Amino acid sequence: MAKVKIAQYWGAGCGGCDVALLDIDEKILGVAEIADIAFWPIAVDTKLKDVEAMPDKSITVTLYNGAIRNSENEHVAKLLRQKSAIMVSFGSCACYGGIPGLANVTNRKDLTDYVYTKTFSSVNPGGVKPQTKYQAPEGELELPVLYDTVLTLDDVVDVDYYMPGCPPAVSLINTFLGVVEKHVKEGAPLPPKGSVIASQKTLCDECGRTKDVKTVEHIRLPHEVEIDPKKCMIEQGVICLGPATRAGCGAQCLQANQPCRGCMGPTAAVMDQGGSMLSALASVFKTADNESQLSEDDILQLMTEIKDPLGTFYAFTMPKSIIKRKVSERKKAEVSQ
Amino acid sequence: MSSTQHETQAAPAANPAAEGGFEPKIIAFCCNWCSYAGADLAGVSRLQMPTNFLVLRAMCSARVDPEHVLRAFAKGADGVLVLGCHPADCHYIGGNYRTRRRIALLKMLLEQYGLDPDRLHLEWVSASEGVKFQSTIKEFTEKIREMGPNPLKEAEKEEKAEKAKMAH
Numbered sequence: 001m002a003k004v005k006i007a008q009y010w011g012a013g014c015g016g017c018d019v020a021l022l023d024i025d026e027k028i029l030g031v032a033e034i035a036d037i038a039f040w041p042i043a044v045d046t047k048l049k050d051v052e053a054m055p056d057k058s059i060t061v062t063l064y065n066g067a068i069r070n071s072e073n074e075h076v077a078k079l080l081r082q083k084s085a086i087m088v089s090f091g092s093c094a095c096y097g098g099i100p101g102l103a104n105v106t107n108r109k110d111l112t113d114y115v116y117t118k119t120f121s122s123v124n125p126g127g128v129k130p131q132t133k134y135q136a137p138e139g140e141l142e143l144p145v146l147y148d149t150v151l152t153l154d155d156v157v158d159v160d161y162y163m164p165g166c167p168p169a170v171s172l173i174n175t176f177l178g179v180v181e182k183h184v185k186e187g188a189p190l191p192p193k194g195s196v197i198a199s200q201k202t203l204c205d206e207c208g209r210t211k212d213v214k215t216v217e218h219i220r221l222p223h224e225v226e227i228d229p230k231k232c233m234i235e236q237g238v239i240c241l242g243p244a245t246r247a248g249c250g251a252q253c254l255q256a257n258q259p260c261r262g263c264m265g266p267t268a269a270v271m272d273q274g275g276s277m278l279s280a281l282a283s284v285f286k287t288a289d290n291e292s293q294l295s296e297d298d299i300l301q302l303m304t305e306i307k308d309p310l311g312t313f314y315a316f317t318m319p320k321s322i323i324k325r326k327v328s329e330r331k332k333a334e335v336s337q
Numbered sequence: 338m339s340s341t342q343h344e345t346q347a348a349p350a351a352n353p354a355a356e357g358g359f360e361p362k363i364i365a366f367c368c369n370w371c372s373y374a375g376a377d378l379a380g381v382s383r384l385q386m387p388t389n390f391l392v393l394r395a396m397c398s399a400r401v402d403p404e405h406v407l408r409a410f411a412k413g414a415d416g417v418l419v420l421g422c423h424p425a426d427c428h429y430i431g432g433n434y435r436t437r438r439r440i441a442l443l444k445m446l447l448e449q450y451g452l453d454p455d456r457l458h459l460e461w462v463s464a465s466e467g468v469k470f471q472s473t474i475k476e477f478t479e480k481i482r483e484m485g486p487n488p489l490k491e492a493e494k495e496e497k498a499e500k501a502k503m504a505h
Binding site for chain 2: 324325330
């Protein structure tokens with residue numbers, strides 16, 4: 001019987017998603033029984049030219065993790081798309097940009113300027129910056145082109161399924177691999193294209209904490225407050241992205257007494273995770289009964305309790321948010337020139 | 338709103354050539370109970386105002402999800418107005434309080450995204466305040482005209498240019 005062929009690749013990611021596949025414990029042996037690894041740079045010595053030599057669609061499923069940050073990420077994503085029957089956007093970075101996606105608050109020039117010349121440890125009197133081409137005595141060397149804007153996998157290739165999470169939960173990986181195995185062995189149908197392999201509900205639905213007063217007085221960082229493990233995080237003043245985040249992870253962070261930071265991305269019904277969290281959090285602030293007497297400045301003061309809305313509400317989803325990246329206003333004088 | 342639109346078309350745009358041809362596009366979210374009626378009053382009263390705005394009616398200003406505002410900017414709006422009932426006057430008792438909190442926070446967010454937070458403006462316009470609707474539209478249009486086009490449009494153009502360059 002034909003074996004399932006699996007490939008996994010990392011774009012702009014940390015490697016945690018690669019490790020997540022091994023987190024399925026002894027079931028990994030079962031995977032080895034039903035599947036061959038076609039390409040997995042972190043674990044197996046296969047080269048890109050081996051993939052190039054494979055027939056189109058010959059890899060059953062590719063789990064692509066990491067965002068699209070440079071031309072190499074994009075090139076391999078396109079190659080694997082061509083060679084794979086099923087392309088899975090694996091992990092928050094591939095699905096929504098993830099933590100690397102926060103680089104969209106800056107741009108390529110500012111970023112490289114800072115990293116190569118301005119950090120405390122930078123010693124670079126010549127102002128040397130990485131070049132995409134370099135003429136060495138042995139021949140021309142190439143480096144990938146760093147993109148100005150971090151992209152998600154589905155910005156550059158057609159994606160069949162999404163598996164968010166930082167990294168995706170073991171239970172979701174198991175469920176998905178089970179479905180693929182059944183499909184290959186018994187011809188069982190696959191889920192509809194574009195499905196997100198997670199729950200349709202919000203994390204609050206999965207979280208066992210009790211919600212009582214549903215208001216917040218002051219925002220606190222997790223280390224500034226002794227968190228009651230039974231009470232809702234937000235009621236204790238800790239920003240938890242549960243109300244705006246897709247369920248499916250089993251509320252693992254909350255079980256470890258830490259707030260949700262939103263790695264599962266927006267729920268099925270919305271486009272912008274940060275927007276829905278902003279809405280939810282602004283609504284639950286407690287004020288005195290005389291809210292009608294408060295001025296606009298009082299309200300602004302109240303909202304400055306939240307120090308970094310962009311970094312908090314879009315920690316994992318900036319490249320997939322509606323605005324996507326930071327822009328800069330041009331002064332009117334420059335526009336008319 | 339047809340009367341308002343018809344009447345306002347008569348008002349000439351303030352010398353577009355001198356402004357480099359920039360005509361702001363403004364989205365005005367109006368709540369059904371106060372501001373939309375206020376806009377209607379401005380129309381039937383034949384109050385003159387610039388024609389750069391489109392009115393979208395929501396049942397309450399609190400129905401204006403941050404997502405709607407962000408989407409308006411992403412689709413190229415140069416300014417977004419959210420108009421609702423005065424404090425203590427909301428048809429749903431407390432909707433406008435939520436609006437005001439969200440807009441305050443949303444302005445902080447827009448600033449982090451690099452947009453001028455003044456591109457988003459919240460104003461209370463009651464059903465009897467046709468004149469206030471007119472002055473709000475006039476002042477806001479002028480302010481946005483001063484500010485220039487939404488930088489997201491420029492960023493999109495640059496991105497396309499870079500992609501085209503890379504394809505070669």
